[in-house]
Amino acid sequence: MLKRENETVEFKKSTRELPEAMKSISGLLNKHGRVTIYFGVKNDGTPIKLDLTDSTFRDVSRAVYESIEPKISPFITSDYVDGVEVIKLSYQGNNQPYSCKGVYYIRTADENRPMSQQELLAMFQKKHYEDSWEKDISEHPIDDANENDLLNFYENATKANRLEMTKYEKNDLLRMLSLTDGNMLNNAGFYLFGKECKLELKMAVYATKEKINFIDLKSYKGNIYRLVNEAIKYIFEHINWKVEIGKQKREEIPEIPEKAIREIVVNSFAHAKYSDSTTIEINIYPNEIEIVNPGSFPENYSPNDFINKRMSSMKRNPIILDVLFRSKDVEKSGTGFSRMNELCNAFGIKWRYEKIDDGFKFVFIRNNVTNIVTDNVTNNLSEEENKVMSFIVSKPKIKVKEIADALNMSERTIQRIIKSLINLGLVKRIGTKGGYWEVLK
Numbered sequence: 375m376l377k378r379e380n381e382t383v384e385f386k387k388s389t390r391e392l393p394e395a396m397k398s399i400s401g402l403l404n405k406h407g408r409v410t411i412y413f414g415v416k417n418d419g420t421p422i423k424l425d426l427t428d429s430t431f432r433d434v435s436r437a438v439y440e441s442i443e444p445k446i447s448p449f450i451t452s453d454y455v456d457g458v459e460v461i462k463l464s465y466q467g468n469n470q471p472y473s474c475k476g477v478y479y480i481r482t483a484d485e486n487r488p489m490s491q492q493e494l495l496a497m498f499q500k501k502h503y504e505d506s507w508e509k510d511i512s513e514h515p516i517d518d519a520n521e522n523d524l525l526n527f528y529e530n531a532t533k534a535n536r537l538e539m540t541k542y543e544k545n546d547l548l549r550m551l552s553l554t555d556g557n558m559l560n561n562a563g564f565y566l567f568g569k570e571c572k573l574e575l576k577m578a579v580y581a582t583k584e585k586i587n588f589i590d591l592k593s594y595k596g597n598i599y600r601l602v603n604e605a606i607k608y609i610f611e612h613i614n615w616k617v618e619i620g621k622q623k624r625e626e627i628p629e630i631p632e633k634a635i636r637e638i639v640v641n642s643f644a645h646a647k648y649s650d651s652t653t654i655e656i657n658i659y660p661n662e663i664e665i666v667n668p669g670s671f672p673e674n675y676s677p678n679d680f681i682n683k684r685m686s687s688m689k690r691n692p693i694i695l696d697v698l699f700r701s702k703d704v705e706k707s708g709t710g711f712s713r714m715n716e717l718c719n720a721f722g723i724k725w726r727y728e729k730i731d732d733g734f735k736f737v738f739i740r741n742n743v744t745n746i747v748t749d750n751v752t753n754n755l756s757e758e759e760n761k762v763m764s765f766i767v768s769k770p771k772i773k774v775k776e777i778a779d780a781l782n783m784s785e786r787t788i789q790r791i792i793k794s795l796i797n798l799g800l801v802k803r804i805g806t807k808g809g810y811w812e813v814l815k
Contacts, residue, residue: 376419376455381481382406385415387422389433389461394486396441401479401486403446403465403472404497412453414460421458434461443473471497507648508562508693511555516545519559519567523599524548527567527701536700551700552693562693564597565648571597573648577608577656581764585657589769589780598643598694605639605656612658613740614770614813630663630738631717638714638736642667644695647733655735660767663738666730755798758783762791766801770810 379385384398395411402409413434414424424430434450448465471478471494478494479486489497524544531537539547548554553563565571572595579590590612594604614629628635642654647669655666669690718725724739755763758781765777774792778785795801804812 376412376415376421378419379417379484382408383410384412385417385419386411386413387416388424389413389430392434392437395463396437396474397477397479397486398481399438399442399446399448399463399465400472400474400477401481403467404470404479404489405481407468407470408464408466409448410462410464412455412460412462414458415455419455421455421460423458424460426452426459426461431461434463438463441474443476444469446472508560508691509552509555510561512559512561512564512568514559514564514568514570516548516554516557516559518569519544519548519553519563520569520597520600523567523597527599527697531700534701551697553697560693561648562691562697566598566694566697568597573598573601574653575601575605575656576653577605577658579612579658579769580660581761583659583661585659589765589772589776599697601654602640602643602698605643605654606636608656609635609639609658609663611771612769613663615810629721629740630723631721634714634717634721634723635663635738637711638665638738640698642736644698645669645690647690659740660764661740663740664735665737666733666735668733758787759791759794762788763795763800766792766795766811767813770812772811 376385377383382402384395384402386392386395391413395413398411399409414422414426416422431450431452438446438448438450446465446467448463450461450463452459453462454460471489473479478489478497480489480493521544524547525542528537528539528542528547532539537550539550545554548559548563548567551563553560553566559568565573575594575596577590577592577594578588581587581589592608594601596604610628610632615626616629639656642665646652646654646667652668654668655664657664657666715725717723718738722741724741726737726739728735728737761781762777765772765780769776774785774788777783778788781788792801796803799814801811801813804810
């Protein structure tokens with residue numbers, strides 16, 4: 375006897391229930407992208423002996439052809455349940471939305487109900503958002519994939535238990551990840567691991583909350599896998615860390631949760647719209663950290679919709695997202711924004727989302743540095759002291775020589791200014807060589 379019906383499997387006593395079965399095909403494909411229907415089975419999974427002929431199978435096939443749009447070609451075969459012959463119809467498809475005789479259905483519990491106008495619009499928007507460019511063949515053969523990046527990915531993914539591959543082999547790994555077409559890389563494979571991929575990552579630390587005077591500026595070109603690591607590393611190097619000594623070990627705690635930063639950075643790469651001119655930006659100001667994404671967010675939605683409404687993920691680049699998920703850098707299930715929000719709430723960190731002309735940006739608000747360069751404290755400092763203070767706030771690991779070079783002052787002058795800031799109780803030095811500045815007020 376078959377198991378009971380579930381969200382993708384349905385039983386029909388006979389082909390007299392074909393009209394309702396067609397609604398189920400629409401509803402289940404729109405909900406899950408797959409459907410299996412048995413004709414000749416009761417609701418409890420008990421088979422019923424039917425008089426099956428070639429005409430019976432043709433009736434099922436004709437009903438599907440005449441009812442479902444866009445057209446599908448399901449497998450319609452005979453199967454045996456407890457020795458009794460039944461009809462099994464099965465199909466997988468991602469060309470949503472599917473209609474039954476002009477009506478679009480969605481599965482809710484064990485019912486197929488017509489979709490509302492809002493639900494249908496959302497599904498069309500999702501279809502438009504999720505591009506198929508990833509599977510298009512690139513101009514690059516498999517040998518153009520970077521061996522070191524692939525091996526590093528393999529080690530991370532197997533360690534995270536998100537890749538079942540006992541031995542590394544480049545070509546097998548690429549095929550398993552759906553990054554090839556024959557002997558060529560597809561677009562996803564090239565942008566993820568290509569040796570010649572020239573995506574751009576621009577990163578900067580600014581002295582004030584204005585995008586004018588920068589303390590540090592770096593630019594990298596490469597593939598997605600390499601740039602993701604560079605972006606995360608850069609942010610971690612330029613935020614504040616607090617040291618706590620526990621009972622068993624010394625622990626460094628960042629001002630913004632590490633996992634929240636990883637989630638947003640990786641999502642920026644996973645959901646970007648790619649071309650030869652794609653650029654991801656990381657901008658670090660004394661009061662906030664800004665991650666700029668060159669790709670629109672799903673129309674009429676914002677991160678809060680996925681947090682508050684528990685909406686399923688809309689994946690612009692599902693293959694790229696799957697690969698980054700396997701290396702344990704991002705959540706694939708659509709819970710990424712919710713997880714980020716929970717972590718920020720626990721740390722008391724606020725964030726915001728902004729649409730811009732060529733994409734959108736995600737901003738973390740820096741609690742422990744927001745007021746230092748803008749509040750009353752700065753009114754009591756000289757212009758030179760304010761400038762040095764801004765550098766220390768923005769880049770806690772900055773060296774005296776780096777500040778001196780940036781401000782075109784002597785190292786002795788910078789040391790004198792820092793001593794003044796220490797005497798005012800604004801900063802203190804933690805450690806010597808390899809240490810950092812801790813902001814006290």
